[in-house]
Amino acid sequence: MTGRYRPDPAILELGSDYYDPVRAADFPQTILRFRGQRHADTVGLGDLSDAAWLEHFGRFAPLPDNLEQPLALRYHGHQFRTYNPEIGDGRGFLFAQLRDDKDRLLDLGTKGSGQTPYSRFGDGRLTLKGGVREVLATEMLEALGVYTSKSFSLIETGEALTRGDEPSPTRSSVLVRLSHSHIRYGTFQRLAYLKQVDAIPPLVDYCLRHFVGGTHDDPYAALMDHAVAGAARLAASWRAAGFVHGVLNTDNINITAESFDYGPWRFVPRWDDGFTAAYFDQFGLYSFGRQGEALQWNVHQLAMALRTVAPAESLIPALKTYPERYEAALVERYLWRLGVKPRDAKSDEALALTIEAALGASDIVPDRFWFDWRGGAQRGPSPADAVYASDAFATFRTAVSAYEPAADTTHPYWSDAAPCTMLIDEVEAIWAPIDAADDWSSFNAKIAAIRRMGEAYA
Numbered sequence: 001m002t003g004r005y006r007p008d009p010a011i012l013e014l015g016s017d018y019y020d021p022v023r024a025a026d027f028p029q030t031i032l033r034f035r036g037q038r039h040a041d042t043v044g045l046g047d048l049s050d051a052a053w054l055e056h057f058g059r060f061a062p063l064p065d066n067l068e069q070p071l072a073l074r075y076h077g078h079q080f081r082t083y084n085p086e087i088g089d090g091r092g093f094l095f096a097q098l099r100d101d102k103d104r105l106l107d108l109g110t111k112g113s114g115q116t117p118y119s120r121f122g123d124g125r126l127t128l129k130g131g132v133r134e135v136l137a138t139e140m141l142e143a144l145g146v147y148t149s150k151s152f153s154l155i156e157t158g159e160a161l162t163r164g165d166e167p168s169p170t171r172s173s174v175l176v177r178l179s180h181s182h183i184r185y186g187t188f189q190r191l192a193y194l195k196q197v198d199a200i201p202p203l204v205d206y207c208l209r210h211f212v213g214g215t216h217d218d219p220y221a222a223l224m225d226h227a228v229a230g231a232a233r234l235a236a237s238w239r240a241a242g243f244v245h246g247v248l249n250t251d252n253i254n255i256t257a258e259s260f261d262y263g264p265w266r267f268v269p270r271w272d273d274g275f276t277a278a279y280f281d282q283f284g285l286y287s288f289g290r291q292g293e294a295l296q297w298n299v300h301q302l303a304m305a306l307r308t309v310a311p312a313e314s315l316i317p318a319l320k321t322y323p324e325r326y327e328a329a330l331v332e333r334y335l336w337r338l339g340v341k342p343r344d345a346k347s348d349e350a351l352a353l354t355i356e357a358a359l360g361a362s363d364i365v366p367d368r369f370w371f372d373w374r375g376g377a378q379r380g381p382s383p384a385d386a387v388y389a390s391d392a393f394a395t396f397r398t399a400v401s402a403y404e405p406a407a408d409t410t411h412p413y414w415s416d417a418a419p420c421t422m423l424i425d426e427v428e429a430i431w432a433p434i435d436a437a438d439d440w441s442s443f444n445a446k447i448a449a450i451r452r453m454g455e456a457y458a
Contacts, residue, residue: 001044001045001047001048001064003044004043004044004101005043005044005045005063005064005098006043006044006098006099007063007064007065007066007096007097007098008097008098008099008105009066009067009096009097010097010105010206010210011067011071011094011097012067013202013206014202014203014206015202017074017191017196017199018073018074018187018199018203019071019072019073019074019094020071020072020074020088020116020117021069021070021071021072022069022070022071022072022093022114022116022117023069023070023114024059024060024070024093024110024113024114025113025114025115025124025125025157025174027058027059027157027158027159027172027174028157028158028159029156029157029158030054030058030059030155030156030157030158031155031156031157031158032050032053032054032058032153032154032155033128033131033132033154033155033156033173033440034131034135034151034153034154035050035053035153036150036151036152036153036178039150039152039178040152042100042101042102043098043099043100043101043106043178044098045063053153054155057095057152057153057155057174057176058155058157058174060095060110060113062096063095063096063098066096066097066098067094067095067096067097070093070094070095070110070113071093071094072088072089072090072092072093072094072116072117072118073088073089073093073094073182073183073184073187074088074089074118074187074190075087075088075089075184075186075187075189075190075251076088076186076189076190076193076251077184077185077186077189077249077250077251077252078186078189078249078250078251078298078301079249079251080249080281080285081285081297083189083193085190085193086118086120087118087186087251088116088117088118089116089118090115090116090118090119090120090122090124091111091112091113091114091115091116091119091122091123091124091125091126092109092110092111092112092113092116093109093110093113093116094107094108094109094182095108095109095110095113095176096108104180105180105210105211106178106179106180107177107178107179107180107181107182108152108176108177108178109176109177109179109182110174110175110176110177111126111131111134111174111175111177111261112124112125112126112130112131112157112172112173112174112175113174123161125157125159125161125172126172126173126174126175127161127163127166127170127171127172127173128156128170128171128172128173128434129166129170129171129431129435130173130263131154131173131174131175132154132173132430132431132434132443133262133265133427133431134151134154134175134262135151135154135175135447136422136427136430136443136446136447136450137262137265137422138150138151138177138262139151139447139450139451140241140267140422140450141241141243141259142454143420143450143451143453143454143457144237144240144241144243144337144454144457145237145240145241145333145336145337145457146234146237146238146241146243146259147230147233147234147237147257147258147259148258148259148260149177149178149179149258149259149260149261150177150178150179151175151176151177152176152177152178153175153176154173154174154175154176155173155174156171156172156173157172157173157174158172159171159172160172165279171435177260179254179256179258179260180211180254180256180258181207181210181211181254181255181256181258182254183203183206183207183254183255183256184250184251184252184253184254184255185227185250185251185253185254185255185298185299185301185302185305186249186250186251187203187255188200188203188302188305188306189250189301189302189304189305191203191305191308192304192305192306192307192308195308197308197309200305200306200308200309201219201309204219204220204223204306204309205219207223207226207255208222208223208226211226211255211256212226218314220306220309220310220314220315221310221314221315221317221318223255223306224299224302224303224306224314224315224318224319225317225318225321226255227255227257227299227302227318228299228318228319228321228322228325229257229321229325230256230257230258231253231257231295231296231298231299231322232292232295232322232325232326232328232329233257233325233329234257234258234259234295235291235292235294235295235296235326235329236292236326236329236330236332236333237259237329237333238259238291239288239291239292239330239333240330240333240334240336240337241267241337242267242268242271242288242366242367243265243266243267243268244265244266244267244268244275244276244277244286244287244288244291245259245262245265245277245286245291246262246263246264246265246266246276246277246278246281246286247261247263247264247278247281247286248286248291248294248295248298250298250301250302253295253298263278264277264278264279264280265277266423266424267367267421267422267423267424268288268366269365269423269424270359270362270363270364270365270366271356271359271360271362271364271366272288272289272360273287273288273289273290273360274287274288274289275287275288275289276288292326296322296323296326299319299322300319303315303316303319327349330352331348331349331351331352334351334352334355335348335351335352335406337370337457338355338370338373338374338375338376338400338403339374339375339376339405339406339407339409340375340376340400340403340404340405340406340407341403341404341405341406343402343403347399347402350399351396351399351400351403354395354396354399354400355396357392357395357396358392358393358395358396361392362387362390362392362393363387364384364387365421365423367419367420367421368382368383368384368418368419369384370419371414371418371419372384372388373400374407374409374414375405375406375407375409376400376401376403376404376405377400377401377405379409379414407457411455411456412456413452413453413455413456414456419453420449420450420452420453422446422450426446429442430442430443430446
């Protein structure tokens with residue numbers, strides 16, 4: 001470890017009402033499959049040897065001067081809008097907290113690290129395919145400008161798991177995420193449900209000090225405003241990325257509005273508001289077109305929990321701003337991905353509407369559209385030329401012609417024949433050689449391609 005490693009187990013400030021000490025599973029093997037070196041460097045862990053890496057992130061030996069024992073966080077949540085008081089960290093825990101090179105407090109949390117008091121009937125494990133999918137999701141979303149958790153480590157653990165939604169037995173893994181917080185909306189909901197209202201003000205103070213900063217005359221209004229702004233931004237970012245999270249329960253939304261916990265995610269193959277990611281989402285509650293609505297509903301549940309300690313007049317003003325913040329964030333994200341300079345609010349909103357209308361009226365893969373029109377003008381011959389020449393795109397072509405490029409398109413990526421995408425068939429094609437022959441070449445190549453795209457967007 002370097003001198004940049006700065007442990008800061010701040011969660012201990014809160015005391016034992018918020019978590020349970022647990023032990024990690026003792027895995028038969030620890031085989032390193034992915035090491036998030038870029039992010040390890042930012043928190044002073046980049047010079048760990050592979051052996052030390054496996055010891056800390058496969059065996060969960062404590063990091064120096066950090067949490068002595070992992071902590072399973074306590075929370076409840078609405079799951080598909082049905083309240084569930086029987087959940088909590090069931091196959092993960094908070095392993096460590098530390099400061100990055102920007103002095104931000106970050107968490108190292110796990111997925112698949114074994115059973116906890118909240119595992120119910122689960123085995124507390126993660127399939128290797130699930131771990132691979134999460135790495136691919138976080139890398140792709142980060143490249144597309146979404147505020148997401150980072151996949152820090154993926155280690156294969158040598159167990160055979162049985163799952164109903166995967167061919168079984170299947171391989172196992174343990175994932176470590178680097179996040180800004182694991183405090184969920186459901187953390188507040190649990191305290192309200194149990195009438196442990198005296199525990200809510202310290203949690204609010206913890207969140208404001210570590211994730212918001214500054215001083216606040218009304219801490220509850222400040223936290224509500226922070227949550228609403230973040231939720232609106234996150235939902236808009238997913239839409240611009242063409243991403244469907246799949247499970248937007250209140251225990252899957254954290255107070256920093258950071259996208260995390262990727263299960264049945266998908267990128268849309270076409271601009272279809274009804275597209276769902278989870279096979280069990282039979283009514284499309286969390287479909288592509290309803291994610292903005294879902295996060296608005298969720299911030300209302302956070303407000304309901306805070307209402308046990310705060311007057312309504314502290315919370316309602318921020319809640320009322322969600323629609324306008326969401327619409328403004330959508331416009332900002334569309335212009336960012338298109339790579340054009342904003343003009344004025346009316347023109348920018350009109351351009352955003354033409355994008356939605358054009359994509360909605362076509363079968364084009366959205367990634368193809370953003371790639372072909374980067375900088376605000378079609379950059380060359382494309383398989384979608386006939387689509388762009390159609391009446392469906394006529395209003396968009398007129399609107400975008402008034403815009404100037406904001407982004408440099410000289411990066412070699414913009415001269416590629418096709419955009420980098422992450423559709424479900426590609427995910428399956430990456431997994432197949434891993435499963436059949438332990439061949440990780442397609443996985444590694446895809447990570448490199450995604451990062452190259454991220455450099456171009458940056």
